[in-house]
């Protein structure tokens with residue numbers, strides 16, 4: 001094994017450093033809590049998938065990590081610890097010291113996320129210069145070429161002088177990734193980086209992210225609405241529903257034995273998964289409530305086949321059980337949540353080969 | 358690119374044809390005739406019709422139009438009925454003042470709007486932004502002759518800072534020329550300045566709020582100021598360019614009014630005088646010059662677009 005951070009020990013749980021810790025984050029507008037009390041951690045060198053239906057609050061959460069919330073949307077409570085520092089109430093100038101250096105972001109639509117009238121090389125160079133202003137022209141150029149090679153763009157010398165519209169979707173997304181890598185970030189946040197691309201290109205881009213992680217040990221927060229993508233690419237998963245966390249845990253544990261009924265439904269909707277309580281929810285009729293219209297209880301209650309009267313009255317507490325490799329699987333549900341749940345292998349704290357090796 | 362230019366030129370020719378035809382009939386439809394104007398109100402009807410016949414005005418309008426057109430196509434715009442001076446010579450004498458005025462006004466409007474938009478957006482919806490927005494709205498609602506008169510009253514009459522009317526050519530006395538050009542330039546620039554500023558500020562704001570590439574730039578750690586200047590302004594200049602093309606006509610029309618307010622011997626004043634005296638060859642000559650300028654400026658802007666905007670540039674070179 002070359003990359004230690006990637007080695008998933010089969011014996012003891014490896015002590016994994018936490019790069020980002022989100023505590024009880026509330027993000028909202030004047031009228032709605034779009035993200036409502038979300039907590040999770042991003043371990044160093046791992047990929048954490050943020051999964052959920054459209055409107056679940058994935059992008060709002062991801063952007064909150066970068067301090068890039070849209071106008072009118074603000075952090076209303078909680079903490080975002082980046083390397084131990086709470087950045088959630090930073091002013092714009094302080095944010096600039098975090099962005100790029102500690103966290104970088106890749107967006108959904110690679111044509112729109114590049115400036116259409118600026119050469120590709122100049123757009124990467126801008127990021128390089130901000131990170132290392134003393135490089136000088138030649139140094140900058142060398143670094144830009146190096147980044148283009150790192151993201152596997154063929155013929156980088158020529159690409160420098162092209163404009164975004166001259167590149168294919170996949171190439172553009174590679175350029176966006178190169179920009180994000182310019183400052184050697186510890187965490188790369190990718191918000192549905194492949195949604196706008198065709199299927200073959202999607203896999204290539206996700207492969208590239210895996211390779212880059214193996215090369216430089218950065219953490220990745222991968223936002224996706226597709227739990228299959230999470231299953232293939234992530235170490236850990238955060239399932240969101242209507243601005244709240246439904247379930248978190250090691251991806252293998254969650255996929256193999258989902259506990260929260262919403263997660264079960266999400267997984268059951270994918271035919272290829274072998275789900276434990278398999279006949280539970282073949283499809284999920286209905287839509288999630290808009291954050292401004294949630295009841296006082298569990299947001300999934302209107303669609304949940306297991307719902308009981310109490311589900312409408314209060315939000316269930318977190319239930320936690322040990323997962324593999326010293327992780328914990330956590331979810332909120334009155335019905336499936338009981339204390340002292342056995343682990344997915346029937347054995348508390350049991351270990352198993354990693355899903356992503 | 359070449360196809361585009363040819364198509365634009367062809368449509369320009371059609372525009373010129375239509376405009377001159379329309380103006381020719383309008384001038385001839387005006388009550389009163391050039392002969393009556395020249396002879397004064399004491400003239401007998403016989404004298405008037407005799408002079409009309411001498412000037413060739415007794416023949417049908419459409420025949421005269423095509424005669425005029427025949428001359429114009431060979432570069433002969435005819436002679437003024439009233440002074441006998443060749444129209445092209447008279448126009449050439451009056452072009453410098455008008456050209457200087459419209460050019461200066463355009464420069465003031467463009468640079469002014471860039472400056473005002475950038476300053477406005479350093480704190481969107483802040484006091485400065487709101488003050489600028491309101492002022493632009495007021496400027497837009499103020500007719501330029503009224504603004505001209507107000508400027509004359511305040512700056513020239515009350516404070517005697519600058520001359521209120523009259524003109525010196527730049528060649529004769531550059532300093533005096535510029536002093537005399539300031540007030541009319543401002544009066545002329547006000548409308549376009551307000552239009553461009555509203556457009557530019559709106560477009561820049563829209564990009565700051567909604568463009569993904571702005572978010573990318575922020576994610577890199579680029580400062581808001583640099584984003585405004587390096588990324589957003591640059592892209593908003595394209596809609597501005599289009600708008601400039603659309604407003605040259607307005608600018609030239611404005612100079613007709615402003616030259617009359619400030620007594621500047623340019624094309625605009627000449628046009629108004631010749632309409633008053635029903636001097637058809639002069640009216641047509643001036644209209645042709647103005648229309649040609651508008652067509653050419655728009656063509657230049659289209660070409661400039663192709664040169665500056667990489668998206669258009671490649672689309673065109675590929676087709």
Ligand SMILES: Nc1ncnc2c1ncn2[C@@H]1O[C@H](COP(=O)(O)OP(=O)(O)OP(=O)(O)O)[C@@H](O)[C@H]1O
Pocket residue numbers: 029034052053054055056057058059060061070071072073225290291
């Ligand atoms: N600028 C905004 N102002 C107000 N509400 C917003 C804004 N942006 C997003 N929202 C709301 O926040 C909620 C979460 O949106 P978000 O974009 O995070 O969803 P998502 O999980 O990323 O979904 P998708 O898969 O569609 O990208 C939605 O209900 C959305 O309507």
Ligand code: SF4
Pocket residue numbers: 260261262298299300301302304305306307308311316332333334335336
């Ligand atoms: S708390 Fe109730 S409504 Fe919510 S998921 Fe559990 S059973 Fe369903």
Ligand SMILES: [Mg+2]
Pocket residue numbers: 058059060191192
């Ligand atoms: Mg999203």
